[in-house]
C-alpha cells in the first residue's frame with residue numbers, strides 16, 4: 353500500500369475513501385501535564401487537536417471553530433470531586449452544539465456520575481488513569497461517527513462504529529501491546545479465543561489504530577455464508593456468471609480495498625475453499641467468478657477463529673500452508689474467567705451504557721452482587737456479561753441491581769478451562785435444577801440440546817447454530833439465558 357500520510361500529516365487516501373477535512377478534538381482539563389499526555393496519545397489518530405485548561409473558554413472555542421469531539425474533565429476547581437462542574441460544562445456545550453460528541457474523564461468509582469452524564473447526552477466516558485490504547489479507541493470511535501468511512505449495507509458487514517477494548521489485567525495489557533505492535537505494520541493477523549472474548553473488538557481496534565483507518569473495515573462471518581456462494585461473496589462475480597447474478601458484484605476483497613478485511617470464524621472454511629483463499633493471498637490478486645482477468649488487492653487481512661487452527665491442521669482439517677500465511681502475528685484473547693480483575697470495570701461500563709440506553713438513572717451495583725459476577729465462570733465471556741447487565745438493568749425493580757431473577761447459575765466458580773480443548777468440559781455450566789419448578793422442564797431439554805450441539809461442534813457457534821436451526825444471534829441469546 354502506498355503511504356496515505358502526506359507531508360502535512362493529513363490523510364490523503366485517494367478515491368472514495370478520501371476524508372474531506374480533519375475533524376477536531378478538544379481536550380479540556382485543568383492539568384496541563386494531562387493535556388500534553390492527551391496530545392501525544394491522540395496524535396496517531398490524525399485529527400486536529402486542541403487543548404485548554406480553562407473551562408471558561410469552552411463556549412468561545414465552540415463558537416469560534418468546528419469541534420467534533422470534546423474530552424472533558426469532571427472537576428476543575430481545587431479539591432472538587434463531585435463532578436458537578438463537568439456536568440455543568442457538558443450541559444452548556446450540548447446546549448450550544450447538540451451534535452458534539454462529549455467523552456468524560458471520570459474516576460473508577462464514579463459510575464453513578466458517568467450514568468448521569470450519559471443521560472445528559474455524553475457519548476462515552478474514560479476512567480482515569482487510562483491506557484493510551486484505550487483512550488485512542490474511545491476517541492477514534494467517536495471520530496468514526498463523524499468521518500464516514502465507506503460502508504456497505506449488507507448483513508455480512510458489521511455496521512457498528514466500534515467498541516472500546518476494555519480491560520487492564522496483565523493478560524489484556526499483553527494483548528494491547530501486541531495490538532499496538534501489529535497495528536503499526538501491515539502483517540496478517542490471526543485472532544484466537546473463545547466466543548465472546550472480543551476478537552471482533554480487537555480487529556476493529558487494530559484497524560482504527562492502523563494507517564488504513566480511513567478506508568473500510570469489512571467484516572465477513574465465514575460461518576454464515578452459503579458454501580456454494582462463498583467464492584462469489586469473497587471475490588465477486590460478473591453479471592450472468594451464474595443464475596441469479598443479475599449485476600456485477602465486487603466481493604468482499606474489493607470492498608475492503610485500501611482497508612482491512614476481517615474474516616471471522618475461519619475454521620468454517622471448507623478445504624477446497626481454503627485452497628482458493630491461499631491462492632489469492634499468495635498472488636495478492638482476485639478473479640471474480642465469470643471474469644477472465646485478475647485484479648491486484650491491497651488490504652490487511654485479519655482472521656479469527658474460536659477453534660485452535662493448529663489443532664485442526666494437525667487433524668488435516670485446516671491447511672498448514674494457509675495457517676502459515678495468515679498467522680504472521682497471532683493474538684490469543686484470554687477467556688474472562690482468566691482475567692477476573694477486569695470484571696468490575698466491564699460491569700460498570702455496561703451498567704452505565706445500558707442505564708443510559710434504557711433511561712434508568714441511579715442504578716447501583718452492590719459489592720455482594722459484584723462479587724457474584726466476579727466469581728462466575730462466564731463461559732460466554734464478555735458477550736454474556738454484557739447481556740447479563742442489560743437484562744439486569746431492564747428487569748431490576750429497585751435501584752440496586754439484582755441478578756437473582758436471571759436464570760444464571762452464579763453461585764459456583766469453575767476452574768479455568770479452555771473451550772478450544774475438546775477434553776475440557778469445565779466451561780460448561782452446571783445443569784439447571786428442574787426439581788425446583790417442573791415448568792422449566794422444556795427449558796431444561798432445550799439447554800441440554802444446546803450443550804450437546806456445542807460439545808459436538810467443539811464450541812463452534814456457527815455450526816452449532818446451523819445444526820439447531822437457529823441464527824447465531826438466537827443461539828447467543830439462549831446461551832446467555834441458560835448460562836452456558
Ligand SMILES: Nc1ncnc2c1ncn2[C@@H]1O[C@H](COP(=O)(O)OP(=O)(O)OP(=O)(O)O)[C@@H](O)[C@H]1O
Pocket residue numbers: 515516517518519545546547548549550551552553554616657658734735736738813
Ligand atoms: N475487552 C472488551 N471490552 C469491551 N467489550 C468487549 C470486550 N470484549 C468483548 N466485548 C463485547 O463482547 C461482545 C462480544 O465481542 P466480540 O464479538 O468481539 O467477540 P468474539 O470473540 O468476536 O466472539 P465470536 O467468536 O462469537 O464472534 C461484544 O458486545 C463486545 O462489545
